[in-house]
Amino acid sequence: MLLLVGTLLVVFYAVNAASIGNAERRMQRDLDLTARAFMRLIEQRNQSLADKARFLSSDHAYRQIYGFGEREDLETVSANHQRRIKADLMLLLDFSGEALANTLSPGDATPPEAVSHLLATAMASDSGEASTISLIGDLAYQLVMVPLYAPDPVAMVVLGFIVDLPLAEGLKRDTDNTEIALLFDRGEQEVLMAACTLDAMHCAALERLDTHVNGVWDVAGDPYLTRLLPLGNAEGGGRAVLQRSVDAELASYFQLRERLLLIFAVSLVIAMAGAAGFSRLVTRPVSLLVQGVQQIAAGDYAARVKLRQRDELGQLAESFNQMSQGLAERDQVRSLLGKVVSPQIADELMSREIELGGEEIEATILFSDIRDFTSISESHTPQAIIHLLNDYLTEMNAIIEAHDGVVDKYIGDAIMALFGAPLQRKDSARSAMQTGLDMLDAMKTLNALRQQRNELPIDIGIGINTGKVVAGNMGSISRLNYTVLGDAVNLASRLEGLCKFYAVPIIAADSTAAAAADVTCRELDRVRVKGRSEAVTLMQPLQALPPEHSRYLVALQAYREGCWREAQAMFAELSLSAEDPFYAVYAQRCQRFAESPPDADWDGVFTFQRK
């Protein structure tokens, strides 16, 4: 913008200087031409007047009067001839300078001084003719002198024509409206202005300006380029003042300058508007995009940039909007994923490239289940069931996560939780068992509440096993789960199922108990579950061992040694003395074994024939 303004100023200055310079040069040239034209006009007028005078002087009647008439005759004929050619004076001189006739002052033999000067000029010339412009009295005359031929020159005829405003006006018309003033020196100081084409005020001012120098004159405050030209011969003392108004000459230039200024102003406004528009086209979109990016950086994925442009910036804005939408969707997916799967798995999924397949790791699996959920379901409305389940699962989930467990999945009312996967942990067994115990504690609190509301208590069973599993993303590439698979998982599920059989709320495999020796456990049984040849020792994690525990151990020893009756008696006694339905299970089994003992090679492992 500054550059533009600067350029415009330079152009303006250059045009201004060039135009004024041109105008001044043109004025000088015009005035030169005018001066030449003026001199030619004066000369032509001299010639024309001389031609008239010559015609008159050759008039035979005039010659006859000259030849035969008296002075009075000559003067009347002279006056007559003067009227014929519309002259203002006529004189007839003999060569000695005496006036033979004088229409200006009849009877006066002494011609005016100017005429005497003219005679001297004519006598000295080759042609015998002369002309001048000179003052006679208070009037300026253009005087022409030619000989009177009879047929030789016998006298001189002088014709005078008053030089006044009409003549000056005519000259002005013929010189492209150049102002013309005619000045004559009279005496030492006095100047007579015979004609002036300017207005009265300027003429008066010009009359007071007694200068003899060409140049720009200040006439009543207005500048005039002035040229002085001598009029007639030197004795006449006359001069023509040719003037052209500088203001008038520059008028067209000033008009041009006004237009130029207007053009500059308009172009400046257009340029500014253009620049503003351009800036709106470019800077506004950019700043909007910057705002959007800052919003994104601040975590506001709702940021959108609305641009209705179809250029690169418009495309950029569109891409930006797609990006922020993508980010918002990703954020949504992430938060949803955190709800669908556990946060750890969500992080695992987010951080790694998702691929099918897994790795074998050691993990602890916890299964929990609501006992007799089917019958509970039947006694509640679906909404109440969902409500119950959501409350329950939310509570359990919190406990599991508190122990760094991961909910693998919900299967109806059942929960499958992982410890040590996907993140490997050394104390996964303890965490799992502690989780189980905390879950049971939570159930007590829950059931107390339910009891206050006159609702039936909910019992749950928990199975925990530790072992090798295959962990990873499983399913199809479009829909897959992070989960664990393996025998250890099945066993955990089986253990959970055994809770009901043993009438205990929680069973952990011996592998789990062994991995966390500091967790109090009571050995429940040694079993061989279906589909599994290896025996498993069932352990029940406890907050503390019950007081009858030593007696239980004795009874268990009796059972293992096949002393069914003794064992049966002891378990029956335990069952009665302690409020633990578990002992009844053994009492019953011992009763059955007593009636139908197992094989001789029985190793104390109870085999489940059914699942």
Next chain:
Amino acid sequence: MRYSPHAAALLCSVMATAALAADLSVTVSDASGSPIQGAVVMASAPGQAPEASAKAVSIDQMNREFVPFLSVVPVGTRIAFPNSDNIRHHVYSFSEAKRFEIPLYAGDATAPEILVDQAGVIALGCNVHDWMRAYVVVSDTPHTAQSDERGRVLLTVPAGEYTLRVWHPSVRDDEAGMSVPITVPDAGLEKSLSLADQPRWRAWRAPSAFEEDY
């Protein structure tokens, strides 16, 4: 040397009446010393009048010119102005020696005659043809002659006092050297006259009459 018939007649007359004759030799030159040919030289003395010719002198008008251009005649001569052109002419003179006009006329049958009865120079013009002019020098003395190509005039005059006058168309009338008093002794006199050239102004030149300035 060339003599006009009048000059020869005058000379005879002088020689017949004067006992003592002397030679008057006059040389006319211009300011630069060049001889002036055709200058009319007149030596006048009281009592010596020329004899007028009985026959009229003729100045014709041919091809819009007077012919001859210059005539020298004694006082009392009649001059006729025949018109040989087939157009009209209007002869006039406003010279002091003779003022007259012969208004427009044609042919020579009615050619008017003018009597020149006063000495002087008569400038003739034609009113309708400004370029036409002729001069008649009317002499009051028998001792009149025109200079030859060397500007010389030889007059034989009785010794005595004379007024010597010279006239030439290109010399102004008021020239100081135009009229000088001389005394011619018995032994004769040689006189040199130096005249300033005076260009005479002309109204117009004839379209074809004057090939060169006279």
